[in-house]
Every structure is written in structure tokens, then in C-alpha cells.
Amino acid sequence: MTESLLAVRGLTKHFVSGNETVPVIDKLSFTLGQGQSLALTGRSGSGKSTVLNLLCGLELPNAGTIVMHGQVFEAGGAATRQKAAAWATLRRQHIGVVFQEANLMPALSLLENVRFRAQLAGRDAANSEDWLTRLGIGELARRYPDQVSGGQRQRAALAMVFAMEPALILADEPTGSLDRHTADEVIQALFELQARYGCSLILATHDAELAAGCQQHLDLGHLSAL
Amino acid sequence: MRALLSHYRRHPLQLVALAVMIVLATMLWTGVNHLTSQARASLGQSERAVTERQQVVRSDGQTLVIEDFVALRLAGVCVMPWLEATPETGSRLVGIDPLAAHCFGAGTGASQVLDQPLDGKPFVDMHAAAGISARESRLYLLAPETTQATDLPGGYHLKTFSTSPDTGELGDSFLLNLEALGVLVLLITALLLRSVYLLGLAQRRDSFALLHRFGVSPGQVQRWLVLEILVLALVCVVPGVWLGRWLAAGLGGGFGKALDGLFDIPLYAGQGQGWITPVLVMLGVVVIACLGDLILLRFRDRLSLPMPVRAGLAMALLVAGLVMAWLAPSLPWVFVAVALVFAGAGWLTPATVAYLARWRANRSSASLALWRHRELAVLVRRLTLPLVALQFALAMVLAVQALVTTFEGTFDRWLAQRLEAAYYIEVPAGADSKKAAEWLTNQQEKVPGLRWHRVIRGRAELAEAGSQQVDVFAVAPVGSLVRAWALLESADQPWVALSSGAG
Ligand SMILES: Nc1ncnc2c1ncn2[C@@H]1O[C@H](COP(=O)(O)OP(=O)(O)OP(=O)(O)O)[C@@H](O)[C@H]1O
Ligand SMILES: [Mg+2]
Numbered sequence: 001m002t003e004s005l006l007a008v009r010g011l012t013k014h015f016v017s018g019n020e021t022v023p024v025i026d027k028l029s030f031t032l033g034q035g036q037s038l039a040l041t042g043r044s045g046s047g048k049s050t051v052l053n054l055l056c057g058l059e060l061p062n063a064g065t066i067v068m069h070g071q072v073f074e075a076g077g078a079a080t081r082q083k084a085a086a087w088a089t090l091r092r093q094h095i096g097v098v099f100q101e102a103n104l105m106p107a108l109s110l111l112e113n114v115r116f117r118a119q120l121a122g123r124d125a126a127n128s129e130d131w132l133t134r135l136g137i138g139e140l141a142r143r144y145p146d147q148v149s150g151g152q153r154q155r156a157a158l159a160m161v162f163a164m165e166p167a168l169i170l171a172d173e174p175t176g177s178l179d180r181h182t183a184d185e186v187i188q189a190l191f192e193l194q195a196r197y198g199c200s201l202i203l204a205t206h207d208a209e210l211a212a213g214c215q216q217h218l219d220l221g222h223l224s225a226l
Numbered sequence: 227m228r229a230l231l232s233h234y235r236r237h238p239l240q241l242v243a244l245a246v247m248i249v250l251a252t253m254l255w256t257g258v259n260h261l262t263s264q265a266r267a268s269l270g271q272s273e274r275a276v277t278e279r280q281q282v283v284r285s286d287g288q289t290l291v292i293e294d295f296v297a298l299r300l301a302g303v304c305v306m307p308w309l310e311a312t313p314e315t316g317s318r319l320v321g322i323d324p325l326a327a328h329c330f331g332a333g334t335g336a337s338q339v340l341d342q343p344l345d346g347k348p349f350v351d352m353h354a355a356a357g358i359s360a361r362e363s364r365l366y367l368l369a370p371e372t373t374q375a376t377d378l379p380g381g382y383h384l385k386t387f388s389t390s391p392d393t394g395e396l397g398d399s400f401l402l403n404l405e406a407l408g409v410l411v412l413l414i415t416a417l418l419l420r421s422v423y424l425l426g427l428a429q430r431r432d433s434f435a436l437l438h439r440f441g442v443s444p445g446q447v448q449r450w451l452v453l454e455i456l457v458l459a460l461v462c463v464v465p466g467v468w469l470g471r472w473l474a475a476g477l478g479g480g481f482g483k484a485l486d487g488l489f490d491i492p493l494y495a496g497q498g499q500g501w502i503t504p505v506l507v508m509l510g511v512v513v514i515a516c517l518g519d520l521i522l523l524r525f526r527d528r529l530s531l532p533m534p535v536r537a538g539l540a541m542a543l544l545v546a547g548l549v550m551a552w553l554a555p556s557l558p559w560v561f562v563a564v565a566l567v568f569a570g571a572g573w574l575t576p577a578t579v580a581y582l583a584r585w586r587a588n589r590s591s592a593s594l595a596l597w598r599h600r601e602l603a604v605l606v607r608r609l610t611l612p613l614v615a616l617q618f619a620l621a622m623v624l625a626v627q628a629l630v631t632t633f634e635g636t637f638d639r640w641l642a643q644r645l646e647a648a649y650y651i652e653v654p655a656g657a658d659s660k661k662a663a664e665w666l667t668n669q670q671e672k673v674p675g676l677r678w679h680r681v682i683r684g685r686a687e688l689a690e691a692g693s694q695q696v697d698v699f700a701v702a703p704v705g706s707l708v709r710a711w712a713l714l715e716s717a718d719q720p721w722v723a724l725s726s727g728a729g
Contacts (some may be wrong), residue, residue, distance in 0.1 A: 056439075058438075058439065084443070085443065087441075088441045088442070088443050089441060090441065091439065091440060092440060092441025092442065093441070095441075097439050100550050102432060102436070103436070104436075105436055105437075106432060106433065107433065109428075113626030119441065120441070120442070193426055
């Protein structure tokens with residue numbers, strides 16, 4: 001295994017709704033090497049999205065440690081402001097996030113979206129159009145997100161993520177809203193580019209077939225059943 | 227930043243609406259504000275122009291007593307005592323000494339009236355005025371215009387004397403109306419701006435969430451938003467102020483002419499006014515209207531109140547406003563009270579309607595009806611601001627109406643006081659004006675130089691027979707204004723007309 005990009009130890013998260021606490025993630029531990037891919041599976045409500053949010057700092061854990069890209073994030077303690085800033089920098093430069101929907105700025109064309117994301121990460125935006133072409137939507141570069149199909153939007157979202165040359169891609173059911181055929185095409189493109197450019201990938205999905213394409217496998221439904 | 231602005235590239239109408247609103251509001255407000263300050267200056271000038279009487283006062287600030295009068299007369303200064311007394315019942319009386327009136331020489335006919343025995347109100351003989359049991363009385367010593375400061379013995383100096391304390395009130399009420407109008411314009415602008423801006427913001431909320439996911443800190447987004455609105459405001463406010471001054475110049479011309487007509491001297495104070503105040507005020511309004519939430523957001527956790535408390539607070543505002551309106555001692559308080567009522571009602575109305583809609587929704591079994599009522603509830607809660615804006619727009623219409631009517635009303639009184647007559651006799655509503663006319667006619671026989679003039683006000687009321695509201699003015703000499711002024715009707719031969727029933 002190559003040098004580890006991400007190490008998670010004892011990650012715990014519970015939500016408070018009303019006056020009862022709902023445990024979602026309980027003492028989750030795993031590591032992910034540079035360039036490796038991990039499938040996060042589990043039934044709906046098992047906490048896949050929650051894990052991804054914790055891994056990019058959009059949510060803060062109740063317990064546990066996350067070592068990401070050389071930075072250590074311990075749960076609890078003060079300094080939430082510094083933590084949030086550190087996570088924001090990581091998200092801006094090294095962590096690409098793709099959700100099921102709404103990954104594009106609605107006011108920007110596809111090309112502008114890709115360019116914007118690259119610039120935000122401090123990368124060269126010159127080959128933004130190439131990324132769109134590589135994902136097969138080069139001719140739609142000047143359309144706006146609401147003028148293309150859902151599958152095309154997800155391809156554009158992938159183009160955005162790759163244009164920022166991330167160390168880690170967090171994909172939360174990126175093909176959840178697509179039909180089987182299109183989903184396969186998009187996911188193939190994702191795997192192919194991820195392998196070619198050597199970035200790590202965590203793919204949350206309830207689809208066992210998609211999960212099979214990943215090197216590692218983590219089943220949350222299984223965990224919470226234990 | 228470019229990504230943020232791109233929103234407006236896709237929704238140019240929103241930007242245009244914002245810009246146009248800022249420009250128009252700035253123009254309107256600057257115009258009104260400009261007019262207000264000019265009116266203030268003009269009124270100040272006119273006060274000075276009209277107040278030409280002078281009085282002698284003690285340099286040590288003490289009130290004058292009879293001994294002062296004696297001392298001045300002994301020193302050879304011709305002064306006329308003027309005793310203002312407010313009896314326990316009835317209105318202010320002025321006691322004058324007919325024997326001392328000759329100080330004012332063979333000047334106007336009006337002053338010659340003073341040589342005659344006085345029996346009409348409000349002027350009575352000095353002794354009569356001193357004799358009544360007065361709540362309040364004050365002695366003034368009037369000096370003729372020819373008196374110089376050097377003529378006075380030590381311890382006294384000259385000061386202007388105004389016979390009509392009401393004029394200040396008129397000017398004030400007029401200015402207050404204008405100012406209230408200005409504040410209303412600002413309020414409506416703020417509320418409208420806010421609605422449009424929040425609409426755009428709601429549409430951009432997804433983008434903000436996305437930016438957060440992209441690792442842009444919310445603080446940074448907020449800074450961009452502040453910068454964006456500041457630039458927009460600055461770009462729109464400056465031409466707005468320019469247009470507003472242009473508007474004020476257009477309107478001000480007419481205003482100046484009206485004042486010219488009144489005083490036969492150019493009075494309109496058309497001096498310039500700084501740019502900085504309007505620009506800063508409008509910038510402040512725009513920023514507060516658009517970014518108030520941002521500021522509030524920081525305190526939201528501490529400020530969030532439970533629903534019943536808020537309803538209670540709104541209710542309290544409403545009641546306080548109503549009570550204040552009832553008890554308001556002066557015009558500014560009425561405005562504050564009305565504002566309170568509107569704020570309370572604006573706060574309460576959507577909540578109430580939403581509550582009713584939810585109540586209806588919970589009682590209705592049909593799912594479509596349930597949806598409809600729920601939707602209404604949500605909609606109405608969002609409509610708080612536009613509703614308040616609407617109320618303020620209504621208030622503005624009322625304010626303009628009030629402005630016009632109170633101005634007309636007070637202007638009438640003002641004109642009465644400012645006519646060139648030194649004194650005027652007002653016949654109370656419902657009283658017979660013939661007595662006054664007879665008295666005046668008698669005076670005319672005794673005093674050859676005296677000319678008097680009848681002025682009729684309130685033509686509409688006059689048309690209805692019965693209570694004739696006729697005011698009689700003793701005017702000498704007859705000014706061009708009296709004949710020309712459109713608000714008033716004047717007649718050279720009033721009693722002929724009256725006796726023939728033309729009234
Ligand atoms: N903000 C929240 N407050 C309270 N509970 C929450 C919150 N967010 C998530 N949960 C709960 O946490 C659990 C995990 O949610 P999560 O979204 O991670 O599930 P998931 O595995 O992504 O499901 P899906 O496959 O449907 O996307 C769910 O039971 C959900 O109800
Ligand atoms: Mg999920």
C-alpha cells in the first residue's frame with residue numbers, strides 16, 4: 001500500500017433531534033492510500049452521506065480523529081473556527097465533492113463552472129474545455145446547467161472535480177438519479193480518470209455493482225448491524 | 227466574485243430592478259429633502275422679511291414692568307405698551323395704550339385705528355387688559371422703526387417683535403410634513419429594495435451552499451455581497467442624487483414663485499446643498515435594507531423569540547401606537563404613533579393570516595384544501611415585508627393628502643396674519659359678520675385714511691347657506707396680493723354684494 005492519504009479512527013457522530021440523540025456513525029475506523037478507491041455501502045439512512053460530510057468538514061464529529069492530507073482533526077475542543085478554515089482550504093484545493101444533484105453553479109455555463117472550480121483550487125484553467133471533451137460533453141460547453149440533461153450535468157460535475165486535480169474525490173451517489181446505462185457510462189468515466197490521474201476516491205452508493213469496481217469496501221449497514 | 231455577479235448576468239432584470247429602484251428612490255428622497263431644506267431657508271427669510279416691528283427689551287433679560295415704560299418715556303423714547311394677556315376663559319387679549327400709539331406717527335391707517343376708543347376684540351384698552359384676571363400676561367414695549375439703538379438709555383436694547391407666534395407653527399408643520407414624506411420615501415424604498423434583493427438572494431442560496439462545499443468560507447461570500455451592494459448603491463445613488471436635485475430645481479421654481487407672490491420680493495433660498503449627506507444616507511438605507519439580515523444573523527440565536535412572545539410584542543406595538551396617536555401632543559408624535567401602528571399591524575397581519583390558514587388546513591379533510599391552506603400560510607409569512615411596504619405606501623398617500631390639506635388650512639391662517647394689514651378682525655364661525663362690518667364702517671367715517679377689506683375664506687362652506695364662515699379683514703393699504711391670490715376671494719364693495727345676497 002502506498003502512503004496513506006486518509007486515516008479515520010473511532011469516528012462517531014450522532015444527531016440530536018428533539019430531546020433524543022440518534023446515533024448514526026459509531027466508532028468507524030479505516031485508512032485509504034493515495035490513489036485507492038473505497039466503496040461506502042449501506043442501506044438508506046445508514047449514514048453514508050454523513051460519513052462523506054464528516055470527511056470534508058461539512059459536519060463535525062462527536063468523537064474520533066481524521067488525518068487528512070497530513071492534517072490532523074480531533075473531535076471536540078475549541079478552535080472550531082480554525083478547524084472550519086482548515087477544512088475549507090482542504091475542500092477548496094484538495095477534496096472534490098460530487099453529490100447526486102446540484103453540483104453546478106446555476107448562473108455559470110458548463111465551461112465557466114469548470115474554469116471557476118479550477119481557478120478556485122488555484123489550478124490552471126486553460127484546459128477546462130479539454131475536461132469537458134474528455135467526458136464527452138465538449139459541444140455543450142456554453143450551455144447553462146438547466147439547459148442540459150441530468151447525465152450531462154453529472155459529467156460536467158466530474159469535469160469540474162478533475163479540473164481541480166484533487167487528492168481525494170468524495171462522490172455521494174453521483175449516478176443516483178441516472179438510468180442504468182447512463183449511470184454505467186458516467187461511473188466508468190469516473191473510475192478511468194481516477195485511475196489515470198491517481199487520485200483517491202470514496203464512492204457512497206447502495207448499488208453493489210458499482211461498489212464492485214472499487215478496491216476497498218466498507219459496508220455501514222453491516223457495521224451498524226454489529 | 228465573478229461567479230457571484232454571474233447571477234445577474236442570467237437575471238439581468240433583477241439587477242435592473244434593483245438599480246432603477248435605488249435611482250428612483252434616491253431621486254425622490256433627494257428631491258424632497260432638497261425642497262425641505264430650501265423651504266426651511268425660504269421660510270426663515272420670509273419671517274425675517276415680514277417681522278419689521280421692533281421692541282425694546284432689557285439687556286439683563288428681565289421681563290418689562292410699568293417702571294421700564296416710565297423710564298423710557300422719561301428718556302424721550304417713544305414706546306407703545308403692548309400687554310398680552312391670556313384670560314382664564316377665552317383667547318389671548320392684547321391691551322394697548324391708545325394715547326401712546328402716536329409714536330407710530332401718521333403712518334398707516336391701521337395705526338390710526340388705535341387712536342379711537344377700542345371696544346372690539348382682541349384689542350382692548352390697556353386698563354381693561356390689566357384689569358382682567360389673567361392666567362398669564364406679559365408686557366412688551368414697541369418702538370417705531372425710526373428708533374435707533376443709540377436713542378435708548380443704558381440697560382435696554384432693540385429686538386424684533388413678532389405679533390404672530392402661529393407662523394412658526396405653520397412653517398414647522400409644513401416642514402414636518404415634508405420631512406415625514408422624506409422618511410416615508412426612505413422606508414418604502416428600504417422595504418421594496420429588500421423584497422427584490424431577498425428574492426435574488428433566495429435564488430442564489432443554492433450557489434452559496436455550493437460555494438461552501440467548494441471551500442469558500444461564508445465570511446468571504448458575505449464580504450463579496452457587501453461589496454457588491456455597495457458598488458451597486460454607489461453607482462446608482464450618485465445619478466439619483468443628481469436627478470433629485472434636478473427634480474427639486476423644477477419643483478422649487480414653482481415654490482419660489484409662490485413665495486415671491488406672497489411677499490413681492492424674491493425669497494426663495496435657492497442655495498446649493500452638499501452631495502455627501504444624500505449619498506451617505508441613501509447608501510446607508512440600501513446597505514441596511516439589503517444586508518440587515520446579515521447583521522441580524524449574528525445575533526439571531528440571542529434574538530429568536532417564541533411565537534407567542536412575538537405576537538404579544540406586535541400587539542403591544544400596535545396598542546402603544548394607537549394610544550399614542552390618541553394622546554399625541556404634537557404632529558411629530560402623531561407620525562411616530564402612526565409608524566408604530568403600521569409596524570405592529572404589519573408584523574401581526576401575516577402571522578394572524580398564517581395562523582388562520584393553518585387552523586383551516588388542520589380542519590379540512592380534503593387533501594387539496596389542506597395543501598392550499600398550508601401554502602397560503604407559508605406565503606403569507608413570507609409576505610410580511612411587502613405587506614408593511616404596502617401599508618407604508620398607503621400611509622404615504624395619506625401623508626401627501628394631509629400635507630396638502632394641513633398646508634392649505636394653515637396657509638390660510640398664515641396668509642391672514644401676513645396680509646399687509648397691521649390688524650385683522652376675525653369673525654368666529656356662525657357669528658354675524660354684520661356687527662363687525664358696521665363697526666368698521668363707523669371707524670371708516672371717523673378715520674378718513676382707513677381702508678378695510680373683506681376676505682372670504684372657504685368658498686365651499688359658503689356655498690351652503692346657513693353657517694356663513696366669513697372673515698373680515700381690515701386691510702390697509704390693499705395689496706396686490708389680496709386681489710390676486712387665488713385661494714382667497716376678495717371684494718372691493720363687499721357690503722353691497724352682501725346686502726344683495728351674493729355673500
Ligand atoms: N441533520 C440531521 N439531523 C438529524 N438526523 C439526521 C440529520 N442528517 C441525517 N440524519 C439521520 O442520520 C441518518 C443517516 O443519514 P444519511 O443521510 O447519512 O444516510 P444515507 O446513508 O446517506 O442515506 P441515503 O442512502 O438515503 O442517502 C439518517 O437516519 C438520518 O435520518
Ligand atoms: Mg445519502
